[in-house]
Amino acid sequence: xxxxxxxxxxxxxxxxxxxxxxxxxxxxxxxxxxxxxxxxxxxxxxxxxxxxxxxxxxxxxxxxxxxxxxxxxxxxxxxxxxxxxxxxxxxxxxxxxxxxxxxxxxxxxxxxxxxxxxxxxxxxxxxxxxxxxxxxxxxxxxxxxxxxxxxxxxx
Amino acid sequence: xxxxxxxxxxxxxxxxxxxxxxxxxxxxxxxxxxxxxxxxxxxxxxxxxxxxxxxxxxxxxxxxxxxxxxxxxxxxxxxxxxxxxxxxxxxxxxx
Numbered sequence: 551x552x553x554x555x556x557x558x559x560x561x562x563x564x565x566x567x568x569x570x571x572x573x574x575x576x577x578x579x580x581x582x583x584x585x586x587x588x589x590x591x592x593x594x595x596x597x598x599x600x601x602x603x604x605x606x607x608x609x610x611x612x613x614x615x616x617x618x619x620x621x622x623x624x625x626x627x628x629x630x631x632x633x634x635x636x637x638x639x640x641x642x643x644x645x646x647x648x649x650x651x652x653x654x655x656x657x658x659x660x661x662x663x664x665x666x667x668x669x670x671x672x673x674x675x676x677x678x679x680x681x682x683x684x685x686x687x688x689x690x691x692x693x694x695x696x697x698x699x700x701x702x703x704x705x
Numbered sequence: 706x707x708x709x710x711x712x713x714x715x716x717x718x719x720x721x722x723x724x725x726x727x728x729x730x731x732x733x734x735x736x737x738x739x740x741x742x743x744x745x746x747x748x749x750x751x752x753x754x755x756x757x758x759x760x761x762x763x764x765x766x767x768x769x770x771x772x773x774x775x776x777x778x779x780x781x782x783x784x785x786x787x788x789x790x791x792x793x794x795x796x797x798x799x800x
Contacts, residue, residue: 670761
C-alpha cells in the first residue's frame, strides 16, 4: 500500500489552528468530511472513536509524530490525512516531546490486515529522519503532497 | 553472552497493531539484551516502535524473536508470554 493511496490530498492541513490534541483531531476529521472522504454525519462518531483510542494509550509515538486512529464501521478502505503544527501539540507522547506532525488514519474493523498494511505504509516513511524533517518544514499543502509522492516513489 | 531465539505466533484478531506493538516495545526495553524481531521479509529492532510497526504482523503471522545479552533468556520468555497472551485482547473485541 502506498501513502498516496491512503492520504486524502484535499484534507491535508499545512498549518493546524488547533492548540490541543483534541482540537487537532477534530480539525483533521472535519477536513476529511469537507473533502467528501467521510460522511459529514459521521463526524461525532469518528471523533468519539479516535479520542477513545487515544485514551487507551497515546498514539504520540515520539520524534514529533502522532498517529491518532480508529477502526469504524462505514469506513471501507483505509483513509487518512496529515496536519502540521508549527508550534507543537501535547499528545502526552512516549518521549514527552511536542507533536509537530499528526497523521490521522481511519480503517474498517472488518479488515484488520488492511489496517496493518496502512500503518506499515505510514511507518515506512515516518521512521526516516528526512521524511519527518521535511514534513515538519512543509508549509503548504502542495509541498506535503509532493513529499508523499516522493516518498512513495522512493519505495 | 547468550543468544536465544523463539518463534511466536500472533493470535489476536487485529494482529500487531499500534497498541500491542507499543506493549511489545515497552517490554523489550526493560531488558539490556539486544532484541530483534523478524517476519519473513524484515528484521527490526524490538525496542523501536517505528520499526516494530513495520512488521505489519497479522493474525497467524509467525515472528522470530532473537535476543542477545545477559538477560536474553528472561527477555525471550517475557516477550513470548506477551504475544501468546494475545496482548490481553482475547476476551474482548480482539477475538
